[in-house]
Amino acid sequence: DTKGLFEFVEEEYPDLSKHNNHMAKVLTKELYGKLRDKQTSSGYTLDDVIQTGIDNPGHPFIMTVGCVAGDEESYEVFKDLLDPVISDRHGGYKPTDKHKTDLNFENLKGGDDLDPNYVLSSRVRTGRSIKGYTLPPHNSRGERRAIEKLSIEALTSLEGEFKGKYYPLKSMTDAEQEQLINDHFLFDKPVSPLLTCAGMARDWPDGRGIWHNDDKTFLVWVNEEDHLRVISMQKGGNMREVFRRFCVGLQKIEEIFKKHNHGFMWNEHLGYILTCPSNLGTGLRGGVHVKLPKLSTHAKFEEILTRLRLQKRGTGGVDTASVGGVFDISNADRLGSSEVEQVQLVVDGVKLMVEMEKKLEKGEAIDSMIPAQK
Amino acid sequence: MASSFTRMISGRNTAVMMAMGAGTLASAYLLTDSTAAAAEIRRRYFPHSADYPDVRKHNNCMASALTPSIYARLSDKATPNNWTLDQCIQTGVDNPGHPFIKTVGMVAGDEESYEVFAELFDPVIKDRHNGYDPRTMKHPTDLDSSKITSGIFDERYVLSSRVRTGRSIRGLSLPPACTRSERREVERVVVTALSGLKGDLAGRYYSLGEMSDREQQHLIDEHFLFDKPVSPLLTAAGMARDWPDARGIWHNHEKNFLIWINEEDHTRVISMEKGGNMKRVFERFCKGLKQVEHLIQERGWEFMWNERLGYILTCPSNLGTGLRAGVHIRLPFLNKDPRFKKILENLRLQKRGTGGVDTAATGDTVDISNLDRLGKSEVELVQLVIDGVNYLIECEKRLERGQDIKIPSPIPPFRK
Numbered sequence: 165d166t167k168g169l170f171e172f173v174e175e176e177y178p179d180l181s182k183h184n185n186h187m188a189k190v191l192t193k194e195l196y197g198k199l200r201d202k203q204t205s206s207g208y209t210l211d212d213v214i215q216t217g218i219d220n221p222g223h224p225f226i227m228t229v230g231c232v233a234g235d236e237e238s239y240e241v242f243k244d245l246l247d248p249v250i251s252d253r254h255g256g257y258k259p260t261d262k263h264k265t266d267l268n269f270e271n272l273k274g275g276d277d278l279d280p281n282y283v284l285s286s287r288v289r290t291g292r293s294i295k296g297y298t299l300p301p302h303n304s305r306g307e308r309r310a311i312e313k314l315s316i317e318a319l320t321s322l323e324g325e326f327k328g329k330y331y332p333l334k335s336m337t338d339a340e341q342e343q344l345i346n347d348h349f350l351f352d353k354p355v356s357p358l359l360t361c362a363g364m365a366r367d368w369p370d371g372r373g374i375w376h377n378d379d380k381t382f383l384v385w386v387n388e389e390d391h392l393r394v395i396s397m398q399k400g401g402n403m404r405e406v407f408r409r410f411c412v413g414l415q416k417i418e419e420i421f422k423k424h425n426h427g428f429m430w431n432e433h434l435g436y437i438l439t440c441p442s443n444l445g446t447g448l449r450g451g452v453h454v455k456l457p458k459l460s461t462h463a464k465f466e467e468i469l470t471r472l473r474l475q476k477r478g479t480g481g482v483d484t485a486s487v488g489g490v491f492d493i494s495n496a497d498r499l500g501s502s503e504v505e506q507v508q509l510v511v512d513g514v515k516l517m518v519e520m521e522k523k524l525e526k527g528e529a530i531d532s533m534i535p536a537q538k
Numbered sequence: 539m540a541s542s543f544t545r546m547i548s549g550r551n552t553a554v555m556m557a558m559g560a561g562t563l564a565s566a567y568l569l570t571d572s573t574a575a576a577a578e579i580r581r582r583y584f585p586h587s588a589d590y591p592d593v594r595k596h597n598n599c600m601a602s603a604l605t606p607s608i609y610a611r612l613s614d615k616a617t618p619n620n621w622t623l624d625q626c627i628q629t630g631v632d633n634p635g636h637p638f639i640k641t642v643g644m645v646a647g648d649e650e651s652y653e654v655f656a657e658l659f660d661p662v663i664k665d666r667h668n669g670y671d672p673r674t675m676k677h678p679t680d681l682d683s684s685k686i687t688s689g690i691f692d693e694r695y696v697l698s699s700r701v702r703t704g705r706s707i708r709g710l711s712l713p714p715a716c717t718r719s720e721r722r723e724v725e726r727v728v729v730t731a732l733s734g735l736k737g738d739l740a741g742r743y744y745s746l747g748e749m750s751d752r753e754q755q756h757l758i759d760e761h762f763l764f765d766k767p768v769s770p771l772l773t774a775a776g777m778a779r780d781w782p783d784a785r786g787i788w789h790n791h792e793k794n795f796l797i798w799i800n801e802e803d804h805t806r807v808i809s810m811e812k813g814g815n816m817k818r819v820f821e822r823f824c825k826g827l828k829q830v831e832h833l834i835q836e837r838g839w840e841f842m843w844n845e846r847l848g849y850i851l852t853c854p855s856n857l858g859t860g861l862r863a864g865v866h867i868r869l870p871f872l873n874k875d876p877r878f879k880k881i882l883e884n885l886r887l888q889k890r891g892t893g894g895v896d897t898a899a900t901g902d903t904v905d906i907s908n909l910d911r912l913g914k915s916e917v918e919l920v921q922l923v924i925d926g927v928n929y930l931i932e933c934e935k936r937l938e939r940g941q942d943i944k945i946p947s948p949i950p951p952f953r954k
Contacts, residue, residue, distance in 0.1 A: 176717060176718050176719045177718075178718060178780060179747070179783055205576035206580070215779060218779070218780050219779060219781065304584065304588075304589050304624075305588070305589045306584035306585075309588065310583075310588070361779075365632070366628060366632060366774075367591065368632065370591070370592055
């Protein structure tokens with residue numbers, strides 16, 4: 165009774181007429197009808213995938229993704245929706261494309277000589293998902309706790325520069341909390357409706373915590389928007405060192421998870437699998453806080469960033485404004501290029517922009533320095 | 539059933555089986571088999587104890603009643619819509635509560651939730667409704683407004699009178715669980731019925747998603763407009779999904795009978811007017827409800843109701859009558875009297891600010907309404923509010939004259 169089917173799809177299809185996100189642009193009524201009665205083996209459905217995009221119509225200027233994965237399988241079962249979304253978000257990445265992973269820090273050229281008079285701090289972050297568990301929009305309390313337990317075991321076994329301590333969110337003392345806030349390490353219960361509508365704040369703060377090394381240069385968030393968020397950072401411009409620590413630390417952690425038969429989710433098409441399609445591939449955001457008061461007001465600033473494949477943010481992170489001419493500059497790409505390639509772009513691009521800034525300080529023109537599109 | 543919306547269109551976590559042909563049906567079955575098999579494997583790695591929520595620091599009725607063994611037993615069950623215990627309690631897990639205010643901490647996803655998860659709902663209902671036992675007691679329903687006496691208040695004190703309740707459409711899932719199609723069906727069923735109202739009840743519908751700026755301003759000015767819920771008690775229960783799809787407000791032309799569609803319940807029905815004529819407010823309330831019920835019955839629909847729990851609504855706190863009858867009243871002397879709290883308690887009334895629940899009083903005007911919902915009929919509760927408010931006004935007058943007042947003896951919460 166195909167008439168019944170059409171009526172049914174008509175009744176269930178969300179009203180996306182006022183929406184501006186990648187999901188809304190891709191999800192036609194026909195596609196909705198095709199995918200509506202599928203689920204992954206953990207029971208995640210199309211409605212679950214798209215709920216956040218329905219509840220958050222978006223902004224005329226900022227294109228959000230509008231869908232999430234509930235498990236590794238989501239990227240397969242709902243590929244007819246997610247492939248076009250991925251393509252739109254990641255510069256035309258095709259379903260047949262292969263993603264290169266390169267976490268060999270020795271392949272990075274330079275990166276240890278960014279001028280600390282301009283580059284105030286350097287940071288690299290990524291996310292990792294633990295194979296065999298469903299993702300934060302969907303996982304049960306039992307799964308979340310198991311992820312926490314495995315993470316604690318992996319992290320607390322680290323030694324040397326990686327020796328550190330885990331602070332579970334639900335039992336940290338006031339003193340510990342104060343310290344973590346002062347170090348700018350503490351993460352809060354998500355308030356962004358992009359995350360809460362996807363169910364990622366359920367059961368807060370059960371199973372959530374923060375681990376960092378004694379040196380406070382390597383930090384892991386457990387069970388926030390992804391199973392793990394891994395951050396390497398330090399003051400100054402030695403991005404090379406930050407990246408080295410990042411790669412070495414990740415590798416050590418991955419070994420321990422693999423020993424428990426729970427390695428990281430990864431495949432050769434999408435790279436590292438994370439909750440939000442925007443973080444597929446490397447999931448890597450490598451960036452600096454850099455003083456560019458003159459360059460940032462130059463007419464060609466945006467053009468330069470685009471050509472260098474970089475993006476700017478305020479120093480409060482995503483969706484914040486810059487303060488005092490200090491910008492957060494990081495790689496724009498995540499999927500289709502490797503970790504080394506992305507950090508190389510940051511290193512080379514920031515070096516060039518600092519030179520431009522110096523030129524502008526001397527009253528000289530920078531037109532000859534403007535790069536070709538990378 | 540009235541329409542094609544039968545149990546086939548079930549809750550949001552079910553793979554819908556459409557008889558589209560043998561091939562599709564087979565693959566749909568296979569998908570379910572693999573889901574069931576996967577679920578079994580997961581259960582082996584994650585026994586119920588692994589999923590039991592940490593509610594040690596929580597203060598709500600659900601947390602007080604939920605033991606690990608109840609959790610384990612009920613976690614193997616689901617309603618016919620595939621609504622689970624975890625979904626019922628999520629809001630209570632995510633909202634630990636307040637030391638002074640004990641919230642309920644769980645919601646129903648459908649009518650069957652109250653049966654399938656009775657082992658947890660029953661003690662929660664008992665806790666919230668003064669010991670009412672759904673296993674042994676019956677709830678009286680009485681919407682005969684002619685029984686009301688002395689229902690006109692002194693308007694030097696009472697500024698406005700209002701009665702509200704909720705109604706759910708049997709056969710469609712409730713706001714935490716409903717699919718978009720179910721929610722739209724609720725809107726269709728109710729709006730169609732309301733368009734059949736005549737005379738002083740005739741009115742019109744304003745869809746939240748489609749109203750003009752002018753219409754929106756009009757509804758704000760009348761204090762009729764409701765917003766997307768921001769309270770985490772509601773958002774954590776999934777009631778704000780797909781906003782503003784299929785949400786709207788209907789009111790009669792006289793602006794004293796108002797219906798909210800698809801907010802926290804399928805419908806919230808409100809009768810109100812300025813001044814102290816509570817009897818007329820309740821008459822219109824009963825007449826309107828009866829007419830709407832008749833209109834939906836003509837098309838084969840009915841309200842969710844049973845004799846244990848009365849009218850079935852999303853939150854257990856609104857079971858029974860779902861009725862809150864109240865006034866905005868000025869009691870400058872009584873408000874400052876230390877005995878006021880006890881008087882209200884014994885009269886089984888509660889005070890709120892004039893912004894509604896969880897607001898503070900402005901000036902001397904307070905909102906006074908019935909505390910109870912379940913175990914007494916609508917007529918009994920409205921009469922209780924009328925008698926209580928009249929008593930409060932008497933107290934106020936006595937205090938004005940410098941006379942003493944008495945704390946009345948406590949009224950029992952329901953018929954034993």
